[in-house]
Structures are given as C-alpha cells and as structure tokens.
Amino acid sequence: xxxxxxxxxxxxxxxxxxxxxxxxxxxxxxxxxxxxxxxxxxxxxxxxxxxxxxxxxxxxxxxxxxxxxxxxxxxxxxxxxxxxxxxxxxxxxxxxxxxxxxxxxxxxxxxxxxxxxxxxxxxxxxxxxxxxxxxxxxxxxxxxxxxxxxxxxxxx
Numbered sequence: 001x002x003x004x005x006x007x008x009x010x011x012x013x014x015x016x017x018x019x020x021x022x023x024x025x026x027x028x029x030x031x032x033x034x035x036x037x038x039x040x041x042x043x044x045x046x047x048x049x050x051x052x053x054x055x056x057x058x059x060x061x062x063x064x065x066x067x068x069x070x071x072x073x074x075x076x077x078x079x080x081x082x083x084x085x086x087x088x089x090x091x092x093x094x095x096x097x098x099x100x101x102x103x104x105x106x107x108x109x110x111x112x113x114x115x116x117x118x119x120x121x122x123x124x125x126x127x128x129x130x131x132x133x134x135x136x137x138x139x140x141x142x143x144x145x146x147x148x149x150x151x152x153x154x155x156x
Contacts, residue, residue: 001062003041003049012037015073018053019064029121034076037065083117088128090115092137103138105129 018033039052041062050059068076094111095103105126112120112128132138 001049003043003051003062006041006049006051006062006065010037010041010067012040015068015070016053017066017068017073017076018056018060020056020058020060023064024119029119029124031121031123032080034073034080084128087112087115087117087120087124088132090117091125091128092132095132095138103129 014037016033016035016037018035019030020033021027022030024030024032033053033056035053035055037051038054041049041051044050044059049062051062051065052059053065091108091112094108094115095101101107105122108125108129109120109122112125129138133140
C-alpha cells in the first residue's frame with residue numbers, strides 16, 4: 001500500500017501493530033509495537049512509504065504496519081500483558097533454579113527461549129530483568145572494571 005492509499009483509509013491516530021525492524025513472520029524475535037499512528041504516511045527518499053507511530057522515534061515502512069480495529073488493538077494489549085507475565089514468571093523460575101548464575105540479559109534471553117518463548121530477545125530479557133528488580137524479586141548487581149594508566153619513563 002502506498003502513502004496516498006494509506007492516508008485515504010487511515011487517519012492519524014489509527015490503531016496499528018507495528019514492526020520497526022522486521023516482521024515476525026521473517027524473524028520471530030522481531031519487536032512488535034501495539035500503538036497508534038502519529039503522522040500521515042509519506043514517501044521517504046522518493047521510494048519508501050513510511051509512517052511515524054507513538055512510542056517509536058523513527059519512521060516505520062508501511063510494509064511493517066498492520067492497521068487494526070480498536071477491539072483487535074485492545075486484545076493485542078491484553079495478550080501482550082499475559083505473555084509478558086508468563087515470560088517473567090518463567091524467567092524468575094529459571095533464576096530460582098540457578099540463583100548464583102550472574103543473570104545478564106543474554107543468559108536470561110537464552111533461558112526464556114529454552115522455556116518456549118522463542119521471540120525473547122536480549123532487549124526483552126533486559127526489560128524483564130529490570131521489571132523483576134523493580135518488583136523486588138531481584139537485586140541488581142553492578143560489575144565495574146576501572147582501568148587507569150600512569151605515565152611511563154621520566155614524564156611527570
């Protein structure tokens with residue numbers, strides 16, 4: 001669909017499912033945004049039709065936008081909340097199984113994928129670890145390595 005056709009069917013504020021990087025049918029771990037359009041669609045660079053959406057800083061190609069009804073949009077939000085809760089519960093179970101594991105986002109993503117959440121990415125895992133810490137389930141540990149250098153020879 002081109003920008004003119006999109007604009008004739010969908011006003012600013014239309015509920016959409018947006019896929020900023022790739023669609024989930026291409027990459028299962030691709031990010032999905034449940035959001036609304038915040039601009040009219042336009043042609044970028046003379047060849048790519050794009051639109052801007054709430055909650056995302058750059059434009060998204062119309063080929064990565066699925067307009068939905070209000071009911072579908074609300075159901076997607078409910079489904080996301082349920083999936084997020086289940087994924088975080090599975091992660092917390094994995095952490096309780098191996099409590100001294102140094103749970104970094106990469107390890108958490110791997111644990112969630114092993115638990116059947118195939119679309120869990122490192123970015124998702126980081127957000128889940130932060131949410132579990134905010135809820136009081138985890139204590140964040142900051143590892144810091146400080147390296148310093150001194151002048152060599154007679155320099156002062």
